[in-house]
Amino acid sequence: MNLAELNKVARAMVTPGKGILAADESSGTIKKRFDAISVECTEDNRRDYRELMFRTHEAMSKYISGVILYDETIWQKAKDGTPLVDVIKKAGSIPGIKVDEGTKPLPNCPGELITAGLDKLADRLVKYYEQGARFAKWRAVIDIAPGIPSYAAIHTNAHALARYAALCQAAQIVPIVEPEVLMDGDHDIDRCYEVTEFVLKETFQQLYYQKVSLEGIVLKPNMAVSGKKSAKKASVQEVAEKTVKLLKNCVPGAVPGIAFLSGGQSDEEATAHLDAMNKIGGLPWNLTFSYGRALQAAPQKAWSGKGENVASAQRAFLHRAHMNGLASMGQWKSDLEKKAA
Numbered sequence: 001m002n003l004a005e006l007n008k009v010a011r012a013m014v015t016p017g018k019g020i021l022a023a024d025e026s027s028g029t030i031k032k033r034f035d036a037i038s039v040e041c042t043e044d045n046r047r048d049y050r051e052l053m054f055r056t057h058e059a060m061s062k063y064i065s066g067v068i069l070y071d072e073t074i075w076q077k078a079k080d081g082t083p084l085v086d087v088i089k090k091a092g093s094i095p096g097i098k099v100d101e102g103t104k105p106l107p108n109c110p111g112e113l114i115t116a117g118l119d120k121l122a123d124r125l126v127k128y129y130e131q132g133a134r135f136a137k138w139r140a141v142i143d144i145a146p147g148i149p150s151y152a153a154i155h156t157n158a159h160a161l162a163r164y165a166a167l168c169q170a171a172q173i174v175p176i177v178e179p180e181v182l183m184d185g186d187h188d189i190d191r192c193y194e195v196t197e198f199v200l201k202e203t204f205q206q207l208y209y210q211k212v213s214l215e216g217i218v219l220k221p222n223m224a225v226s227g228k229k230s231a232k233k234a235s236v237q238e239v240a241e242k243t244v245k246l247l248k249n250c251v252p253g254a255v256p257g258i259a260f261l262s263g264g265q266s267d268e269e270a271t272a273h274l275d276a277m278n279k280i281g282g283l284p285w286n287l288t289f290s291y292g293r294a295l296q297a298a299p300q301k302a303w304s305g306k307g308e309n310v311a312s313a314q315r316a317f318l319h320r321a322h323m324n325g326l327a328s329m330g331q332w333k334s335d336l337e338k339k340a341a
């Protein structure tokens, strides 16, 4: 393992002004997204949609440090025959790959999940590296509901995240470590804080036990937010202050950067929260985005599967990438959204 090289890639992924595009929807998830815009979920449509983002040169070169791809996409070619990985690299962005194989029910823990995909992972990583991937992603899912999460779910998921991270570093690939505490419930922000704190502490404990070098990872956590069905919605400032406090209590300063997931927040909320955290400043790590929905909802809607809408979809993608790029430096203003509308 060349740690200096891993650290260089990790730092590039969280360069101020830039963040990560999570375009790694599995087949089931991208079908749901396409159903919502009445687009048939064919291989060509998935390619055309993703190609339109990767060819938005201004967005990719100025604001997108890396792209998380799904297995299908990393082997796919653009319409003109260029490998999509080369389109991404030509824009100055780094190709990455989702390597988890989704979630399965966790035995003895009703309603809880464990992420699968460790079997043969070492071999798959070698092939992904040869194909150009310099970072990977593995997502653990922790739900909050009455009686859960259990310690068993937190521990087994943290253990698997660390196993994955160690295998990635051995293959000279930077692991994005993503323990996601879902915001689906009716819990308040303090319950989210409490569960996320436990999850992050357990995750870093496992990373330590399994000798993962923190200089060569990127953390992808949820923010501390109220559950979607909560009666009490926390303000932008409260989310920012509590998330920063939470991270300071859990994430060692050796980690080069933290790239948040959006988790179902609206596009503008995800931007405002990131911006407010960066406005607090004085943090040991760079804070940026690794958004899926909060970067793609607008371009997906604008595109709606029609060739004639590609330019407006690219404008929508550029706009969200630009807004989040500003937020990663604490330089976003809500007026900029109104001007674009």
Ligand code: 5MM
Pocket (backbone or CB within 6 Å): 022, 023, 024, 025, 026, 027, 028, 029, 030, 068, 102, 139, 180, 261, 262, 263, 264, 290, 291, 292, 293, 294
């Ligand atoms: C893009 O969505 C990713 C893939 O999800 P599935 O494996 O369920 O299809 C997802 O892991 C994503 O990378 C993160 O959750 C961040 O995306 P959001 O939409 O939460 O910003």
